Amino acid sequence: MLQLATLIKHHATFRPDHPAVVFEQERLTWRQFEARVSQCARLLSSLGVRQGDRVATVLTNCRELLEVYWAVPSIGAVLVPLSPLLMASGLASLLRDSGAVCLITQRSMAALVDQVRDELPALSADRVLMVDGAIGAYPDYAALLNNCPAGQADPVTVCQDELFNIMYTSGTTGLPKGIMHSHFVRSMYCTLFASAWRMTPESVVLHTGAIVFNGAFVTLMPCFYLGARYILQRQFDPEEAIEIIGRERVTHTMMVPAQIIALLESPSFSPDKLASLEMILSLGAPLYQEHKDLLNRHLPNRFYELYGLTEGFWTILDKTQSVRKAGSVGSPPCFYQMRIVREDGSDAPPGEVGEIVGRGPSLMLGYYGRPDLTEQAIRDGWLFTGDLGYADSEGYLYLVDRKKDMIDSGGVKVYPRDIEEVAVRHPAVSEVAVFGVAHEKWGETPVAAVVLQANASVDAEELRDWINERVGARYQRLHAVQIVADFPRNAAGKTMKRTMRDAYPSSMPAEPHA
Known part of the structure; x- marks a missing residue:
């Protein structure tokens, strides 16, 4: 047996007064945090969540998300963390794909949940909990937690190869895929x-x-x-x-x-x-x-x-x-x-x-x-x-x-990172993302999107010429530089190069590498 949720009870037993979690003005010891995790586990059990069931979360950072992370595996259920930046279609797709029977979310997501719940027969309204207050048919997580019967949730034996979570990829290189991690x-x-x-x-x-x-x-x-x-x-x-x-x-x-x-x-x-x-x-x-x-x-x-x-x-x-x-x-x-x-x-x-x-x-x-x-x-x-x-x-x-970011320019492999390492040396450049766009002669040619340092002043052509003078090969020369306020990013903070590439003009006039 290998059950990671026993970690919380262990610390509550052997170092109960040691600080465990700090979130804004809240400071919880291990004893206090374990009490909240146990209460959450009892709540989930009272809602009919059983071993192997999927419990999804759609939450921004909060103390409640941390306690759910440890309560779900303690009853042998499977954690499915989802991003609050999802649109309705993406949310429905991932909830349906995972088979989630319970959703813990926030009021700002209620309208999206309303749009998709008819597509999710396993997700009844009483199992959609709001951490920041009830809204419509969806109950308040905190109120349910406080009214939950006292006592321990039924003990569950979890084997090391059983699922701890399904983590969906951020989708920067395609449709999200559910990655399965075991307790081991x-x-x-x-x-x-x-x-x-x-x-x-x-x-x-x-x-x-x-x-x-x-x-x-x-x-x-x-x-x-x-x-x-x-x-x-x-x-x-x-x-x-x-x-x-x-x-x-x-x-x-x-x-x-x-x-x-x-x-x-x-x-x-x-x-x-x-x-x-x-x-x-x-x-x-x-x-x-x-x-x-x-x-x-x-x-x-x-x-x-x-x-x-x-x-x-x-x-x-x-x-x-x-x-x-x-x-x-x-x-x-x-x-x-x-x-x-x-x-x-x-x-x-x-x-x-x-x-x-x-x-x-x-x-x-x-x-x-x-x-x-x-x-x-x-x-x-x-x-x-x-x-x-x-x-x-x-x-x-x-x-x-x-592999998917590599640029094929006239049969030559161009690696965007090589150009980015040159571009970021310019004193006006804060961040840079190089990607390939279609080109009539070369097939693809490199283009750079650049975020400037605060108060920096340089125009796109000047910056392009500076970079092109310093790259190691002619085929690495940039066709163009776009100066942008910021990059599109996913909720993990990763730059979405594909989004920028797709938004760029679909074809470029033929120009030589030189």
């Missing part, structure tokens, strides 16, 4: 990441992004496993994050690159204010080398980088290697293996670019209801990532790009 896989998140991040029960962990995405579990699971303090920000704000780090003496935090850049560019940024940090983890997308170097100068021996897929393969760049292996995203941790595979299926030698393939104990059970896609992704126990990279002679991984 989530236990690997607890133990392996606790070791990798050098966390202890005295650590203080700050999470600034949306916890509905799998990246949040990279620090959430080891923190709750160890009984450390978990601080959740309602939504990312760099000035507030800096203030929280200083006030709470935060030791560990993880951010996506856009958040790290915002932190570095904040007028409140100061190494002294962040002196308590032992880890700054970047994940979700490659962080530009320019910003890695800046972090390592201002806050030495704190920077980690994670390359990982929700499907279950990771590499970690440890803080002790972040300068020596600048440009790398690290090496596979213990119990993991990595290969770089050519198009013909053979293994590439060090230095040669190929598809990144890996395996380890965090590998998903598969895509829910899609054995066909599972067979494409996992072959002979190896996960084929769809990402391109190479390994050096010491086994450290260097990302090149996603």
